[in-house]
Amino acid sequence: MSVITRFAPSPTGLLHGGNYRTAVFAYLFARQQKGHFILRIEDTDKARSKPEYEANILESLQWLGIDWDSFARQSDRLAQHQAAVKRLIDSDHAYLSHETSAEGKESDLIRFRNPGGVITFDDLVRGPINTDVTDLGDFIIARNIDEPLFHLAVVVDDGEMSVTHIVRGDDHIANTPRQILIQRALGFTEPRYAHLPIVLGPDRAKLSKRRGAKALTEYRDAGYLPESMLNFLALIGWNPGTEQEIFSKDQLVEAFNFSGIQHHGAIFNEEKLRWFNREYLLRMTTDDFSTYTMPVLKEALTERLPALAFSHAETSMKEGAAAGGITDMDATIAQKLLPVIRERISTSNDLRTMVGEGELDYYFKKPILDVTKIPFKGGSPTDTVKHLQHVKETFVKSSQDQFKDPENIKSLIWDYATEIGRGAVLWPLRFALTGAERSPDPFTVISIIGLTETLARIKVAHNLLEASGLST
Numbered sequence: 001m002s003v004i005t006r007f008a009p010s011p012t013g014l015l016h017g018g019n020y021r022t023a024v025f026a027y028l029f030a031r032q033q034k035g036h037f038i039l040r041i042e043d044t045d046k047a048r049s050k051p052e053y054e055a056n057i058l059e060s061l062q063w064l065g066i067d068w069d070s071f072a073r074q075s076d077r078l079a080q081h082q083a084a085v086k087r088l089i090d091s092d093h094a095y096l097s098h099e100t101s102a103e104g105k106e107s108d109l110i111r112f113r114n115p116g117g118v119i120t121f122d123d124l125v126r127g128p129i130n131t132d133v134t135d136l137g138d139f140i141i142a143r144n145i146d147e148p149l150f151h152l153a154v155v156v157d158d159g160e161m162s163v164t165h166i167v168r169g170d171d172h173i174a175n176t177p178r179q180i181l182i183q184r185a186l187g188f189t190e191p192r193y194a195h196l197p198i199v200l201g202p203d204r205a206k207l208s209k210r211r212g213a214k215a216l217t218e219y220r221d222a223g224y225l226p227e228s229m230l231n232f233l234a235l236i237g238w239n240p241g242t243e244q245e246i247f248s249k250d251q252l253v254e255a256f257n258f259s260g261i262q263h264h265g266a267i268f269n270e271e272k273l274r275w276f277n278r279e280y281l282l283r284m285t286t287d288d289f290s291t292y293t294m295p296v297l298k299e300a301l302t303e304r305l306p307a308l309a310f311s312h313a314e315t316s317m318k319e320g321a322a323a324g325g326i327t328d329m330d331a332t333i334a335q336k337l338l339p340v341i342r343e344r345i346s347t348s349n350d351l352r353t354m355v356g357e358g359e360l361d362y363y364f365k366k367p368i369l370d371v372t373k374i375p376f377k378g379g380s381p382t383d384t385v386k387h388l389q390h391v392k393e394t395f396v397k398s399s400q401d402q403f404k405d406p407e408n409i410k411s412l413i414w415d416y417a418t419e420i421g422r423g424a425v426l427w428p429l430r431f432a433l434t435g436a437e438r439s440p441d442p443f444t445v446i447s448i449i450g451l452t453e454t455l456a457r458i459k460v461a462h463n464l465l466e467a468s469g470l471s472t
């Protein structure tokens with residue numbers, strides 16, 4: 001018998017990561033068993049179900065790479081649900097009960113004739129679960145003959161779709177005995193159940209939209225990669241039994257098992273998700289990383305650049321910047337910046353923040369220098385001028401193609417810096433180039449902004465020191 005699983009979300013809101021974790025497990029198992037995965041939208045709650053939520057579910061699953069083999073919408077199956085109610089009444093498993101509510105409202109409820117006793121099922125996560133159903137009494141399965149309710153609809157759909165494994169949140173454990181009773185009365189084969197432990201938020205309370213859990217699509221929009229999200233979700237409450245953390249989709253399909261699912265709640269840890277995303281970014285090819293980064297970098301820079309008095313020695317880009325666009329020169333620098341960016345971000349949103357806070361400004365415009373900070377820690381301004389002068393002369397004597405690679409640039413002045421004192425030489429150089437207390441090393445910066453701009457910036461620092469009267 002081939003395995004059939006399903007994900008059966010209710011489109012009553014934007015679903016969060018915990019909801020999709022259920023989809024991931026049901027999906028992985030189906031794929032591993034070369035079975036069939038159904039997406040079934042459970043929209044029986046007409047008042048709360050909305051088409052845009054359904055659309056968001058489809059979009060989220062597609063983004064995650066969870067493809068379904070068949071699709072069903074519960075509301076399209078009303079006729080089947082009604083027929084099942086009728087069958088239950090005809091076989092005397094259910095009956096029409098004319099009742100008056102406390103508010104005096106009269107209705108013809110359909111009640112299930114509960115035989116009572118103990119219902120046992122062997123949960124794939126928790127083992128055998130026994131429930132005495134006697135106290136449930138004759139529970140309601142339809143509001144009237146035309147309006148079947150949730151449990152009836154779920155049982156009929158799972159039965160008629162021949163679902164073999166019901167993977168769902170453990171908030172449904174209490175529903176299971178009731179559903180098994182209906183299932184038996186309708187003559188369906190009993191599926192296996194896997195009730196997944198709850199997913200908790202950072203506050204250790206159940207992850208929920210009300211408590212600020214984000215919709216999955218918000219993570220997509222913040223620059224999370226679907227591969228890292230899938231990997232992250234699969235490891236919430238599931239332990240592969242090894243130290244391995246990075247899993248491709250195929251590896252997850254192969255490794256997944258119900259026995260690795262823990263019994264207690266598992267936390268949706270956003271820091272861990274960031275870690276996964278960073279790991280995936282670090283593993284990307286240069287081309288893929290460029291494709292991932294460039295649109296965001298361009299957009300963020302275009303927003304920031306017009307505010308800058310753009311002046312780059314190698315080209316006259318004032319017009320480009322004033323027009324708010326990115327020039328070819330900027331684009332070249334942006335390409336060269338990719339390794340620096342890759343070192344520092346976990347998501348493309350991080351990049352947006354970096355640009356927004358001006359942390360990349362000095363790659364695209366001359367920094368404004370605080371002259372007192374050019375000399376290394378209390379070093380002499382006069383000596384500093386001398387060192388800058390030496391570095392400049394060494395650079396001028398070297399050929400252009402020595403300036404592409406940071407290691408090469410380093411080799412040009414390393415001996416001198418070692419002899420004089422690295423701080424005394426490299427700090428002023430780095431500061432002249434960036435005007436920042438912290439930045440990548442000067443060789444990396446030079447390899448990105450180029451020789452001409454480097455010389456121009458050294459000159460600015462040099463002149464400032466001289467004009468300040470600090471150096472004599």
Ligand code: GLU
Nearest residue numbers: 008009010042154168172
């Ligand atoms: N529609 C139910 C929910 O969203 C799931 C029902 C089930 O998986 O059996 O919680």
